[in-house]
Amino acid sequence: MSDLTQQIATLFLAQKQDWKLARDNYAALANVQTRYFKEDGKNTVLQFNPERIRSSAAKIDNASLNARPCFFCHRPEEQKSILYNDTFEILLNPYPIFQNHLTIPLRRHEKQQIGPYYKEMLDLASDLSGYAIFYNGPKCGASAPDHMHFQAGNVLAFPLVRNSREASKALVWQGKHSALSVLSGDSPVVLQFVSTDKGEVASAFEKVYNLMPVKPGEYEPMMNILTWMEGKTWVSCIFPRKELRPSCYYAEGEANILISPATVEMSGLFVVPLEKDFEKVTYVDLKKIWKEVSIAETEKNEIILKIKEKI
Numbered sequence: 001m002s003d004l005t006q007q008i009a010t011l012f013l014a015q016k017q018d019w020k021l022a023r024d025n026y027a028a029l030a031n032v033q034t035r036y037f038k039e040d041g042k043n044t045v046l047q048f049n050p051e052r053i054r055s056s057a058a059k060i061d062n063a064s065l066n067a068r069p070c071f072f073c074h075r076p077e078e079q080k081s082i083l084y085n086d087t088f089e090i091l092l093n094p095y096p097i098f099q100n101h102l103t104i105p106l107r108r109h110e111k112q113q114i115g116p117y118y119k120e121m122l123d124l125a126s127d128l129s130g131y132a133i134f135y136n137g138p139k140c141g142a143s144a145p146d147h148m149h150f151q152a153g154n155v156l157a158f159p160l161v162r163n164s165r166e167a168s169k170a171l172v173w174q175g176k177h178s179a180l181s182v183l184s185g186d187s188p189v190v191l192q193f194v195s196t197d198k199g200e201v202a203s204a205f206e207k208v209y210n211l212m213p214v215k216p217g218e219y220e221p222m223m224n225i226l227t228w229m230e231g232k233t234w235v236s237c238i239f240p241r242k243e244l245r246p247s248c249y250y251a252e253g254e255a256n257i258l259i260s261p262a263t264v265e266m267s268g269l270f271v272v273p274l275e276k277d278f279e280k281v282t283y284v285d286l287k288k289i290w291k292e293v294s295i296a297e298t299e300k301n302e303i304i305l306k307i308k309e310k311i
């Protein structure tokens with residue numbers, strides 16, 4: 001176990017002992033109810049987690065954000081951290097959806113944006129053994145879009161990690177030590193980098209990022225990202241998005257499903273805070289959610305074409 005992995009394990013033990021909120025919520029997670037779908041040749045998981053209401057129903061308009069103290073800058077006294085480097089620190093997420101759920105905020109208050117920090121995401125993936133690192137864009141599930149942060153959870157808790165090994169892929173770009181593919185199949189749009197060279201993949205990511213469309217009034221392309229290691233190889237999945245929330249989120253009556261997709265949902269683990277949804281949701285509903293929040297087929301093809309032409 002590396003020093004950092006050991007420090008994180010110690011942080012978990014200490015926080016569960018000394019911080020009641022964390023202790024109670026991690027204990028509750030052990031009894032969380034789960035449903036499994038095996039459809040379209042892949043696994044998808046539904047988790048009933050009432051505490052998730054905080055992020056599923058989070059208000060992220062400017063007025064709401066300005067009216068609340070930033071929860072990374074103003075932390076409960078009990079919440080401890082590990083300094084990761086000069087830029088980021090590591091905290092326990094007190095509202096977990098994984099047995100080991102970390103938040104990794106920037107050590108200064110600055111808007112959520114991946115552009116300058118993708119390389120740090122790759123560093124985190126190689127330094128945090130056993131974890132997948134994820135990024136939710138400011139309009140793609142981040143509940144603190146005003147303060148840059150990553151999250152991390154147990155790598156095998158993300159169905160995509162296993163599913164992508166068997167998924168068929170179409171190659172989009174090949175570098176010396178890296179490749180970019182698009183995953184096939186009836187799921188969200190996934191662009192997947194596989195690389196053994198951090199510098200090369202970071203530079204390719206920057207180019208892809210700059211080719212993706214940015215909506216008027218926004219400052220970065222809408223996306224979620226999940227990054228993990230397979231041995232000495234980085235695997236990084238980008239989910240280009242077009243909507244923050246699916247139509248069922250806003251629907252009334254029976255049609256309503258309170259799911260606000262972030263990286264976790266795009267990766268095949270859907271978390272519902274309401275019991276009525278946990279019981280009624282079908283795989284068809286989940287596919288519809290992916291489709292509505294992902295970019296459309298035509299947009300996907302346009303991005304692929306640009307990548308092929310320009311990278």
Ligand SMILES: [Zn+2]
Binds near residue numbers: 074
């Ligand atoms: Zn802050």
